[in-house]
Amino acid sequence: MFEDRNIPKTSLAQLGEFALIDHLTQTFELKNKSSKLGIGDDAAVINHEKQQTVISTDLLIEGIHFDLSYMPLKHLGYKAVMVNLSDLYAMNAHPTQITVSIAVSNRFTLEALEALYEGLALACKNYTVDLVGGDTTSSTSGLILSITAIGEVSKNKLTRRRGAQINDLLVVSGDLGAAYTGLQVLEREKAVFKANPNAQPDLSPYSYSVGRQLKPEARKDVIELLDELKIVPTAMIDISDGLSSEVLHLAKASAVGFHLFEEKIPIDPEVSFISEEFKINPTTAALNGGEDYELLFTIAQSDYEKIKNHPLLSVIGHVVEKKAGCQLITGLRQQIELTAQGWQSFKDQ
Amino acid sequence: MFEDRNIPKTSLAQLGEFALIDHLTQTFELKNKSSKLGIGDDAAVINHEKQQTVISTDLLIEGIHFDLSYMPLKHLGYKAVMVNLSDLYAMNAHPTQITVSIAVSNRFTLEALEALYEGLALACKNYTVDLVGGDTTSSTSGLILSITAIGEVSKNKLTRRRGAQINDLLVVSGDLGAAYTGLQVLEREKAVFKANPNAQPDLSPYSYSVGRQLKPEARKDVIELLDELKIVPTAMIDISDGLSSEVLHLAKASAVGFHLFEEKIPIDPEVSFISEEFKINPTTAALNGGEDYELLFTIAQSDYEKIKNHPLLSVIGHVVEKKAGCQLITGLRQQIELTAQGWQSFKDQ
Numbered sequence: 260m261f262e263d264r265n266i267p268k269t270s271l272a273q274l275g276e277f278a279l280i281d282h283l284t285q286t287f288e289l290k291n292k293s294s295k296l297g298i299g300d301d302a303a304v305i306n307h308e309k310q311q312t313v314i315s316t317d318l319l320i321e322g323i324h325f326d327l328s329y330m331p332l333k334h335l336g337y338k339a340v341m342v343n344l345s346d347l348y349a350m351n352a353h354p355t356q357i358t359v360s361i362a363v364s365n366r367f368t369l370e371a372l373e374a375l376y377e378g379l380a381l382a383c384k385n386y387t388v389d390l391v392g393g394d395t396t397s398s399t400s401g402l403i404l405s406i407t408a409i410g411e412v413s414k415n416k417l418t419r420r421r422g423a424q425i426n427d428l429l430v431v432s433g434d435l436g437a438a439y440t441g442l443q444v445l446e447r448e449k450a451v452f453k454a455n456p457n458a459q460p461d462l463s464p465y466s467y468s469v470g471r472q473l474k475p476e477a478r479k480d481v482i483e484l485l486d487e488l489k490i491v492p493t494a495m496i497d498i499s500d501g502l503s504s505e506v507l508h509l510a511k512a513s514a515v516g517f518h519l520f521e522e523k524i525p526i527d528p529e530v531s532f533i534s535e536e537f538k539i540n541p542t543t544a545a546l547n548g549g550e551d552y553e554l555l556f557t558i559a560q561s562d563y564e565k566i567k568n569h570p571l572l573s574v575i576g577h578v579v580e581k582k583a584g585c586q587l588i589t590g591l592r593q594q595i596e597l598t599a600q601g602w603q604s605f606k607d608q
Numbered sequence: 609m610f611e612d613r614n615i616p617k618t619s620l621a622q623l624g625e626f627a628l629i630d631h632l633t634q635t636f637e638l639k640n641k642s643s644k645l646g647i648g649d650d651a652a653v654i655n656h657e658k659q660q661t662v663i664s665t666d667l668l669i670e671g672i673h674f675d676l677s678y679m680p681l682k683h684l685g686y687k688a689v690m691v692n693l694s695d696l697y698a699m700n701a702h703p704t705q706i707t708v709s710i711a712v713s714n715r716f717t718l719e720a721l722e723a724l725y726e727g728l729a730l731a732c733k734n735y736t737v738d739l740v741g742g743d744t745t746s747s748t749s750g751l752i753l754s755i756t757a758i759g760e761v762s763k764n765k766l767t768r769r770r771g772a773q774i775n776d777l778l779v780v781s782g783d784l785g786a787a788y789t790g791l792q793v794l795e796r797e798k799a800v801f802k803a804n805p806n807a808q809p810d811l812s813p814y815s816y817s818v819g820r821q822l823k824p825e826a827r828k829d830v831i832e833l834l835d836e837l838k839i840v841p842t843a844m845i846d847i848s849d850g851l852s853s854e855v856l857h858l859a860k861a862s863a864v865g866f867h868l869f870e871e872k873i874p875i876d877p878e879v880s881f882i883s884e885e886f887k888i889n890p891t892t893a894a895l896n897g898g899e900d901y902e903l904l905f906t907i908a909q910s911d912y913e914k915i916k917n918h919p920l921l922s923v924i925g926h927v928v929e930k931k932a933g934c935q936l937i938t939g940l941r942q943q944i945e946l947t948a949q950g951w952q953s954f955k956d957q
Contacts, residue, residue, distance in 0.1 A: 295660060299861070300768050301698035301845060302664035302759075311644060312661055315651035316741060316756055318709040322748040349650035360667040360754060392665060399671040405709060405754035407665055410651075419649050496650060512648070 269369035271397075280395050282369070283376045287383065287390045291355045293411065294389040303391035305356060310411035315346035321401035328452075329445045332371055334473045335404075336378025342499070343408035344386055344477040345552040349497035350419070351482060352412035356391045357383070360405040362398035386479060416491055418556070420512035423494040427557040429517055429576040430492075430566065432481045434525040435502055436541055439548025440533040441465065441472030467529045475552045481571060482554075488565045492556035503546040504599040505555050506585055513557075516583040519576035519597065522590050546587070546597070618718035620746075629744050631718070632725045636732065636739045640704045642760065643738040652740035654705055659760035664695035670750035677801075678794045681720055683822045684753075685727025691848070692757035693735055693826040694901040698846035699768070700831060701761035705740045706732070709754040711747035735828060765840055767905070769861035772843040776906040778866055778925040779841075779915065781830045783874040784851055785890055788897025789882040790814065790821030816878045824901045830920060831903075837914045841905035852895040853948040854904050855934055862906075865932040868925035868946065871939050895936070895946070 271279065280298065289297050296304035305312070319339055321327060327335070340357060347354045359379060363372065383390055388408070448460040462469050478497075485492065494513050496505045502524070506517050526541050534541040557578055558566070566572050576588075585597040620628065629647065638646050645653035654661070668688055670676060676684070689706060696703045708728060712721065732739055737757075797809040811818050827846075834841065843862050845854045851873070855866050873894050883890040906927055907915070915921050925937075934946040 296768070300770075301695040302662040302701065302757075304699070304761075304766060305661040305663060307656075307661065312654040312656065312758075313651040314654060314705075314707060314741060314756070314758065316707045316709055316743055316754070318711055318743045318745055318752065318754050320711050320745065320747055320752070323711070323746055346650040350653070352651065356663075358663060358665045358756065360665055362667055362669055362672070362752075392663060394665055394667045396667055396669065397672055398669055400749055403667065403669070403711075403752055405665070405667050407663070407707065407756045408651075409661075409663065412653075417653060419645070421649075 271363065271365065271367065271369060271372070274369065276395055279372070283372060283395070284390060287380060289389045289391070290387055291389050293355050294391055297389060297391040298393070303356065303358065305391070305409060307355070307411040310413055311417065313347055313350050313352040313410045313412055314407060315343055316405065316407040317343050319404040319406070321403070326449070327402070328449055330473060332374040333378035333381075336375040337382045337474055339404050339406050340379060340382035340386070340388070340408075341475050341477045341552060343406045344388070344479070345497040345499065347408050347410040348478055348482045349495050349554060350412060351416050351485070351492065351495060352410040353482070354386060354388045354408050354410040356389045356409040358392040358407045359390060360394035362396045362403040364398050364400055364402075367402065386477070418492050418495040420494055420496050420509055423509055423513035423515050423557040423578050424559070425515060425578050425580060426560055427493050427578040428560060428563060428574050429506070429519065429555070429557055429578065430572050431498070431502070431525065431553055431555050431575050432478050432571055433551070433553040434527045434530070435498065435551050435553060436530040436544030436548050437468040437471040437527050438475060438550035439544045440530050440537070441468035441470070442550070443537050444469055444533060445472060465529065465533060467527055468533055472550065475550065477552055478554045484569075484571060490558055490562045490565055492558050495554060495556035498551045498553045498555055499549055500599070501547040501549040502555065503597045504549070506597055507599050509555070509557065510581070510585050513578075514581050516579040516581050517576055517585045518579050518583075519585070519587050521587055523573060523575040525573045620712065620714065620716065620718060620721070623718065625744055628721075632721060632744070633739060636729060638738045638740070639736060640738050642704050643740055646738060646740040647742070652705065652707065654740070654758060656704070656760040659762055660766065662696055662699050662701040662759045662761055663756060664692055665754065665756040666692050668753040668755070670752070675798070676751070677798055679822060681723040682727040685724040686731045686823055688753050688755050689728060689731035689735070689737070689757075690824050690826045690901060692755045693737070693828070694846040694848070696757050696759040697827055697831045698844050698903060699761060700765050700834070700841065700844060701759040702831070703735060703737045703757050703759040705738045705758040707741040707756045708739060709743035711745045711752040713747050713749055713751075716751065735826065767841050767844040769843055769845050769858055772858055772862035772864050772906040772927050773908070774864060774927050774929060775909055776842050776927040777909060777912060777923050778855070778868065778904070778906055778927065779921050780847070780851070780874065780902055780904050780924050781827050781920055782900070782902045783876045783879070784847065784900050784902060785879040785893035785897050786817040786820040786876050787824060787899035788893045789879050789886070790817035790819070791899070792886050793818055793882060794821060814878065814882060816876055817882055821899065824899065826901055827903045833918075833920060839907055839911045839914055841907050844903060844905035847900045847902045847904055848898055849948070850896040850898040851904065852946045853898070855946055856948050858904070858906065859930070859934050863930050865928040865930050866925055866934045867928050867932070868934070868936050870936055872922060872924040874922040
């Protein structure tokens with residue numbers, strides 16, 4: 260819908276597979292000492308020396324995970340990397356390499372793939388990550404992206420979902436719900452555009468939310484802050500499916516319960532404003548919306564002074580016994596049991 | 609076409625995404641010391657200690673890379689792992705872990721995915737590789753598999769495509785062309801089955817070729833043999849796109865040429881017999897067929913005595929100067945310049 264129709268279009272059939280990979284990856288350089296061998300052989304070679312290696316992988320499919328009618332390809336490339344880096348930060352690790360496999364149908368041009376790789380390159384640059392491998396092939400329909408992120412962490416900093424202790428504080432970075440309200444706005448504009456292709460959307464009142472949906476950032480800064488503050492969280496996860504679902508994951512893995520205070524959940528004023536427009540509850544957007552890519556973690560009470568009033572971090576609850584379950588405590592002190600209503604991949608469609 | 613229609617069918621919508629992953633992966637155990645943390649957190653954790661880590665990834669798409677009308681899902685799972693392990697063996701490395709991401713449309717049942725994971729499990733067992741992560745999601749059409757293989761290699765054994773020296777011998781493991789002739793047979797039987805669904809194919813005269821196409825093995829044994837013989841190849845690649853294409857890759861990476869002798873190319877008698885039936889040249893099947901997953905490598909002449917007459921290995925040529933190019937030398941001593949006519953991913957369809 261926001262596509263520039265004046266760019267040149269070169270058919271992928273004009274290049275071979277190997278020439279295409281060479282063309283798309285020629286400007287990528289290896290920056291990390293641990294990247295021993297990148298693209299161009301049967302496998303990449305990495306050496307993390309005395310650190311442990313962490314690996315996470317995601318598969319992103321057009322029509323399921325993204326909609327190219329409002330997601331520019333450059334942003335998609337950037338976001339696809341963020342999604343994976345976020346998983347490594349959630350282990351308290353530092354990303355060092357990625358591999359990127361793509362499958363595209365013949366409707367994609369070379370210029371479209373160049374835009375996608377621009378986004379990948381920008382993500383690699385901003386996060387000092389090296390592209391070291393991948394696979395490029397054709398698909399029967401649409402675009403498929405598979406990214407594997409590789410990182411390093413020392414044994415004493417590795418943070419799992421398991422490890423939260425009773426009375427630990429529950430902390431979240433940034434704010435929640437905006438990626439979801441951004442998606443609502445984009446879906447509405449898509450419907451308007453379908454009805455009237457000449458309509459020019461004014462997204463400026465929604466810029467924060469739309470930005471959170473289209474160009475999220477992974478929380479490298481939070482991991483660096485924790486390091487500076489000498490805090491190793493007792494458990495951590497990133498928020499991809501919504502706060503509610505992630506709290507339940509921490510609870511299950513750590514065999515504990517949580518009390519979560521509704522009024523403590525950080526929500527941007529724009530989210531409240533859009534929620535009113537769409538007649539949704541902003542807390543629901545935060546709990547179930549997902550795609551915020553913030554970090555959710557638990558820390559010992561003794562670390563509280565170190566993070567108190569830090570603008571990046573909010574204490575939103577604490578760990579309780581497993582039998583107390585996971586409860587949202589509202590402003591009126593009602594307890595509502597948390598349920599996972601995040602994105603369900605296999606619902607009947 | 610060879611599907612058993614009596615197995616129970618459970619819809620994926622009856623399970624959630626997390627329950628599905630749990631169900632499919634519950635019988636997988638971590639066997640390797642280097643697998644520190646497997647499925648169930650934000651990322652897997654691996655520690656190769658003093659070894660270097662090697663990583664390779666492949667994306668396999670229904671209708672492009674495989675045809676479920678003759679590829680049973682269990683075999684597909686097995687083959688998908690082999691394709692990736694083969695890339696690691698081509699670095700002279702030992703595979704230790706894999707991650708597997710799958711996307712499936714609603715036409716797949718739980719039982720179908722169980723069959724796929726049985727194949728993955730068998731591959732992991734036979735090659736002592738741990739499944740440590742992945743992603744499971746829905747697709748708009750068909751089955752998509754993305755596998756990343758992780759392995760380890762010491763610095764002094766790492767073998768790249770670059771490194772072949774003039775006068776080195778060119779060696780290939782096993783025999784070539786059978787995966788291609790197997791594919792021809794399966795495609796023919798598929799056409800017969802479409803015309804007459806009651807036709808029962810007799811594949812027994814083609815069993816070696818069909819087996820090579822449906823259930824290839826990666827050459828772990830060859831890597832182990834080279835280790836025993838104390839041979840570190842000067843350059844190596846695996847044969848996925850056909851001998852011709854792979855020779856050209858070695859030539860380009862090593863900045864050399866090759867003389868390849870037609871009569872030395874190892875071809876199974878069944879390949880010759882099927883080639884006659886299909887009116888194709890068996891040498892062409894070996895040169896351009898692909899999917900053999902044999903290893904192609906160069907060794908110093910001084911290592912010749914160690915491999916002479918070994919049943920697993922054939923010397924098929926030698927390295928010449930770059931300006932001499934890559935030549936196939938026929939029985940009549942004609943020179944034919946090698947060209948890559950392997951599988952072209954982006955040709956107009």
